Amino acid sequence: MNAFHGRHFQGEIILWAVRWYCKYGISYRELQEMLAERGVNVDHTTIYRWVQRQRYAPEMEKRLRWYWRNPTDLSAWHIDETYVKVNGRWAYLYRAVDQRDHTIDFYLSARRNTKSAYCFLAKIFNNVKNWQIPRVINTDKAATYGRALSRLKQEGKFPPNLEHRQIKYKNNVIECDHGKLKRIIRATLGFKSMKTAYATIKGNEVMRALRKGQASLFYNRNFLGEVWIVNRVFGI
Numbered sequence: 636m637n638a639f640h641g642r643h644f645q646g647e648i649i650l651w652a653v654r655w656y657c658k659y660g661i662s663y664r665e666l667q668e669m670l671a672e673r674g675v676n677v678d679h680t681t682i683y684r685w686v687q688r689q690r691y692a693p694e695m696e697k698r699l700r701w702y703w704r705n706p707t708d709l710s711a712w713h714i715d716e717t718y719v720k721v722n723g724r725w726a727y728l729y730r731a732v733d734q735r736d737h738t739i740d741f742y743l744s745a746r747r748n749t750k751s752a753y754c755f756l757a758k759i760f761n762n763v764k765n766w767q768i769p770r771v772i773n774t775d776k777a778a779t780y781g782r783a784l785s786r787l788k789q790e791g792k793f794p795p796n797l798e799h800r801q802i803k804y805k806n807n808v809i810e811c812d813h814g815k816l817k818r819i820i821r822a823t824l825g826f827k828s829m830k831t832a833y834a835t836i837k838g839n840e841v842m843r844a845l846r847k848g849q850a851s852l853f854y855n856r857n858f859l860g861e862v863w864i865v866n867r868v869f870g871i
Contacts, residue, residue: 638694638869646871648675652682653691654865657838658846660819687831692838698868699841702850704740706763708733711771713809714756714780716747717817720825721832728836729755730816732809733769738844743833753783760792773800816843 639646652666661669663679670677686692706712714731727747731739740759744751760768774780780801787793819839826832844850845861854860 638691644675644677646869647866648677649685649691650695650865650869650871652677653686653695653838654842654862656682656686657692657695657835658819658842660822662822686838687834690834693834695865695868696837696841699845699850699864702853702864702868703738703841703844704762705849706733706737706739706767706769708735708737709767709769710734711773711805712739712759712769713806714772714774715806715809715813717813719743719817719820719832719836721745721829722827723825726829726832727751730809730813731755731759731772732812734808736808736812737847737849738812738840739763741836741840743829743836745829747779749779749782749786752777752779753786756780756783756787757792760787765794768794768797770796771798771800773802773805775803775806776801816840819843 639649642649648670652670655661655669656663656666663682666682667677667679670682711734712731713733714729716727716729718725719728720726727744729742729744729751731741733739740755740762742751742755742758744754781799784793784799816839820836823835826835842861845864848856850864851860854864
């Protein structure tokens with residue numbers, strides 16, 4: 636199915652704008668100016684619709700999921716949450732990375748509680764194969780993670796040989812990665828709804844994963860390789 640059927644602009648232009656917005660943390664108005672310099676007259680509100688309303692950012696993450704979400708570092712995963720402003724309130728972005736700073740998964744929630752921790756951890760285990768699960772997962776000392784993991788154990792979804800550690804300094808790797816992602820997100824000046832926040836963050840996360848080289852088995856690890864693989868999954 637052609638994802639750009641009925642669109643006024645060519646797919647290459649739409650993907651160019653979506654990629655740059657999700658990767659570099661620039662505003663829609665700045666993208667409008669950059670496109671105008673290249674002879675493409677498009678309003679910033681149209682770019683907004685491409686990213687969020689017409690869902691090219693989450694569609695990009697979905698189509699690239701097989702390439703980037705393929706954990707190979709089986710020593711330890713680091714799990715933590717960070718804050719994102721949504722409609723004037725804080726929402727919680729749960730994230731997991733491995734020892735090499737490669738993104739494992741993410742999950743946006745309106746609340747920071749046991750249910751949210753459970754949903755995120757269950758999502759991770761549902762999306763990986765048994766041989767991809769590491770020996771250790773490390774979280775902070777929040778009781779929500781312990782309760783969520785206990786529930787997963789009762790349901791038989793938590794591997795018996797997987798060790799749960801709660802050592803704060805060992806999560807420096809993911810806290811550093813939070814900062815890099817939030818520098819990109821900061822350009823939004825806050826999201827209007829959870830739906831638009833999650834749609835945009837999916838695009839941010841997948842472009843971060845590509846930049847980390849998580850799909851480099853399939854392309855040359857440089858910005859041209861990123862362009863190639865994004866265009867490829869959309870049939871361009």
